[in-house]
Structures are given as C-alpha cells and as structure tokens.
Amino acid sequence: MSAKREYEVVIIGGGPAGLTAGIYAARARLKSLLVEKGAAGGWIINAGVVENYPGFPDGVNGLELADAMQRQAVKFGLEMLTAEVNGIGLKGEQKILKTSEGDITARAVIVAGGSDRVKLGVPGEEEFTGRGVAYCAVCDGYFYRDVPVAVVGGGNAAMNEALELTKFASRVYVIHRRGELRATKILQERAFADKKIEFLWETVVEAIEGQDKVKRLRLKNVKTGKKSSLDISGVFVAVGFRPNTGYLKNMVALEDNGTIITNEKMETNVPGILAAGDIRSSSIRQVAAAVGDGAVAAVYAERYLAGK
Amino acid sequence: MSKPVAVSDSDFDQIVLQSKTPVLVDFWAAWCGPCRMVAPVVEELAGEYAGKITMAKLNVDENPKTASQYSIMSIPTLLIFKKGAPVSNIVGFRPKAELKKTIDAVL
Numbered sequence: 357m358s359a360k361r362e363y364e365v366v367i368i369g370g371g372p373a374g375l376t377a378g379i380y381a382a383r384a385r386l387k388s389l390l391v392e393k394g395a396a397g398g399w400i401i402n403a404g405v406v407e408n409y410p411g412f413p414d415g416v417n418g419l420e421l422a423d424a425m426q427r428q429a430v431k432f433g434l435e436m437l438t439a440e441v442n443g444i445g446l447k448g449e450q451k452i453l454k455t456s457e458g459d460i461t462a463r464a465v466i467v468a469g470g471s472d473r474v475k476l477g478v479p480g481e482e483e484f485t486g487r488g489v490a491y492c493a494v495c496d497g498y499f500y501r502d503v504p505v506a507v508v509g510g511g512n513a514a515m516n517e518a519l520e521l522t523k524f525a526s527r528v529y530v531i532h533r534r535g536e537l538r539a540t541k542i543l544q545e546r547a548f549a550d551k552k553i554e555f556l557w558e559t560v561v562e563a564i565e566g567q568d569k570v571k572r573l574r575l576k577n578v579k580t581g582k583k584s585s586l587d588i589s590g591v592f593v594a595v596g597f598r599p600n601t602g603y604l605k606n607m608v609a610l611e612d613n614g615t616i617i618t619n620e621k622m623e624t625n626v627p628g629i630l631a632a633g634d635i636r637s638s639s640i641r642q643v644a645a646a647v648g649d650g651a652v653a654a655v656y657a658e659r660y661l662a663g664k
Numbered sequence: 665m666s667k668p669v670a671v672s673d674s675d676f677d678q679i680v681l682q683s684k685t686p687v688l689v690d691f692w693a694a695w696c697g698p699c700r701m702v703a704p705v706v707e708e709l710a711g712e713y714a715g716k717i718t719m720a721k722l723n724v725d726e727n728p729k730t731a732s733q734y735s736i737m738s739i740p741t742l743l744i745f746k747k748g749a750p751v752s753n754i755v756g757f758r759p760k761a762e763l764k765k766t767i768d769a770v771l
Contacts, residue, residue, distance in 0.1 A: 393759050394698075394701030394702070394704075394705070394757050394759075395697075395700045395701040395703075395704060397697065397700070400697075401697025401698065401700060401701070402697045402698060403697075404695075418697060419697055419700065422697075438704065438705070438708075438760070440759045440760075440761070456759065456760065456761050485738070485755055485756075486736075486737060486738040486741055486753070486755030486756075487735060487737055487738075488737060490737070490738050491756070492696075492697075492698065492738075494695060494696070494697065495693075495695070495696040495697065495698060495699070495738065495739050495740075496737065496738045496739065498693070498695075498724075498725070499736070499737045499738070500737075568735070569735065569737070590737070
C-alpha cells in the first residue's frame with residue numbers, strides 16, 4: 357500500500373454520479389481511479405426498484421442497475437479501490453487524497469460521495485437501532501411480518517419506505533411533521549390509496565420506547581401540543597439526507613447544509629476539484645440527474661487537465 | 665487465503681457456538697443492498713484474521729430460526745461470538761477500519 361499512486365482523475369464515491377464520471381473519464385483514456393468505502397452503487401442499492409430512470413419501462417432493480425454501471429465503467433478501464441477518504445490536501449496543482457489505504461495523488465478530483473440518512477435524534481433511537489429502529493425498508497421489512505410499523509417523514513424516501521412495508525406489516529403509520537407531503541405526486545397517490553397506510557399529520561416523534569425491542573412511540577401534535585403514544589414493533593426513519601462532506605469543510609465552498617457549491621460545469625471554487633450527484637448543492641437526488649452530473653464533471657475534468 | 669464459511673440453522677451450533685476461536689457471523693439476505701457492501705469487507709478480513717477469528721455468513725431468509733433466536737431485525741448485522749455467546753453487535757455498514765477496531769477489542 358506504500359507504492360506511489362498517481363492518477364489523472366480520482367473519483368470519490370461509487371454511486372450513479374461517480375460511476376458515470378468513471379465511464380467518461382476512462383473512455384477519455386485518462387488514468388482514472390474510483391474510491392468507494394463499500395460496494396459500488398450508492399443509495400440506489402437500498403432502493404429496491406428504480407421506476408423513473410429512463411430506458412426501463414418496467415423499472416429496474418437498484419442493485420442490478422448499480423452492478424451494470426460498475427461493469428460498464430470497469431470495462432473501459434476505470435480502476436476501483438475500496439477505501440474511505442478522510443481529507444484532501446493541495447500541493448501546487450496536485451490534489452493529495454488522504455485515505456484509509458494511504459495517500460493517493462490526483463491531478464483532478466470528482467467528488468461524488470452522495471449523502472447518508474439523517475437520524476431523528478430522539479431518545480431511544482441509538483439504543484434500539486437494529487431492534488426496531490431501521491433505515492432501510494427493502495432490507496428490513498421482512499422482519500416485520502403482520503405487525504404494525506411506523507415511517508417517519510413525508511418525502512419520496514418516506515413514501516417508498518411506507519409502500520415497501522405494506523408488503524409485510526399489518527399496518528403502516530406515516531408520521532409527518534407537516535400537514536402535507538413533499539413526495540412526488542405518483543407516490544402520494546399510491547400511499548393515499550393503500551388501505552394499510554394511515555397518516556398522522558403535523559405530528560413528531562418525541563421518544564422511542566421499549567424493552568429489548570421497540571414497543572411504542574411517544575408522539576406530539578405540533579399544532580395542538582397534544583401528546584399521545586402509538587404501539588408499533590418497528591419505526592423506519594426517512595426524514596432527510598446529509599451530504600458526506602465532513603472532510604471537505606476547509607477545502608471547497610459548501611452551502612450551510614453541507615452540500616458542495618458548483619457552477620454548471622460541476623466545478624467547485626478549487627480548480628481541478630469538481631462535484632457531481634446528490635452531494636452537490638441544488639441536487640434533486642435522482643439517478644437521472646446524478647448520471648448527467650457525472651458526465652458533465654468528467655468532461656470538464658478532462659478539459660481542465662488539457663489546460664482548458 | 666481464508667474465506668468466510670456459510671453457516672445454516674443446522675450447523676450453527678457446531679460451527680459457531682462450539683468453536684474454539686471467536687466467530688464473526690454476517691447476517692445477510694439477497695435483497696439487501698448494504699449487505700453487499702459488507703460482504704467484500706468481511707471477505708478481506710477473513711484473510712487478514714485467518715486463525716484468529718473465523719468469518720461466517722448466515723442467510724437470514726434460508727435460516728430464519730437462528731436469525732430470530734438472536735433477534736436479528738436489521739441487516740446487515742454482524743455478531744461476534746466467543747465461547748458460544750454473542751459479545752459484540754454491529755448493525756449496518758461500517759468501514760473496514762472501524763470493524764477491525766471492534767474485532768481487535770474482542771480478541
């Protein structure tokens with residue numbers, strides 16, 4: 357691991373944005389490496405079926421789509437490394453990536469590290485994680501057959517979780533702090549039409565309680581202040597995402613919410629550092645958008661390397 | 665190069681609980697994306713920790729008895745067994761360096 361590793365382009369993150377950047381960079385015959393902390397695929401590997409990515413009228417399994425993108429990128433010569441990136445430093449125009457597998461030097465970097473689920477931050481959440489508190493319905497729905505569960509959140513992720521859970525659970529409560537959903541209309545229509553799903557509007561979770569396993573939620577109506585409790589066996593948290601930019605704070609310009617500020621060429625304020633996908637400010641968090649970002653970032657990385 | 669061994673409801677007692685060395689069991693299922701992130705890490709660790717700790721994989725879909733016995737409700741979950749009892753419980757994907765710390769603490 358001590359060998360000197362130098363690349364023209366290093367891509368951080370193996371989701372749709374990173375893999376697409378990899379396809380374009382490799383086809384441009386740039387010496388390219390993609391660094392991913394786990395398996396390639398990004399968030400879609402948690403998603404079950406992806407229904408809105410063009411070219412798949414019957415939907416496509418997220419895992420299969422991720423696999424296909426990875427095979428396509430590797431076929432053209434993209435190198436892959438399993439490692440976690442902990443920081444980026446500059447040495448002249450060179451970028452030095454500090455990783456769990458040692459330092460890597462790049463002339464251009466494309467940051468495509470996506471985002472992770474935000475936690476609720478209420479008492480009981482940490483304690484019962486894996487014992488009733490969950491973050492992936494596709495993974496864990498199976499363990500909640502014929503029991504009532506709750507989903508917290510009102511966006512696309514929350515509706516996808518709720519609809520997935522109707523395959524297993526006896527009842528699915530959706531707990532949302534607002535009086536209406538942010539989720540896309542087709543998901544709202546499906547959720548409203550599902551007899552297993554019940555909505556608890558303008559309600560927040562104050563605590564998760566149980567013994568060994570989750571037994572109930574302590575709730576509060578934000579309008580009336582009225583408190584209540586809800587007996588459930590599982591609670592799936594889908595209240596939002598946080599970009600994985602902790603290690604970039606003093607490196608590139610970020611929005612207050614931690615996303616990376618870019619121009620329309622996917623360039624950050626640092627020459628030769630670009631960003632793509634969900635990690636980028638104003639991202640719409642869709643595979644189709646991430647793929648577009650990845651292509652744009654790779655093309656402008658190539659132009660940067662060629663001296664514009 | 666040591667590889668993770670597949671265990672089932674029928675041989676769990678013999679391979680995991682009766683083991684002289686500690687055993688890390690990766691509870692997984694085919695439909696679980698994050699399980700795919702954990703698998704290659706466990707595979708690498710199997711080589712690095714050969715002889716010190718056995719790496720095992722249990723498919724929860726095919727082996728519901730063991731999964732429910734240890735109250736598995738989220739996958740991936742990694743349980744480390746020592747002398748027949750679970751001593752460490754890791755839920756969800758963790759980077760390799762963090763897993764190594766957890767394993768080293770138990771050995």
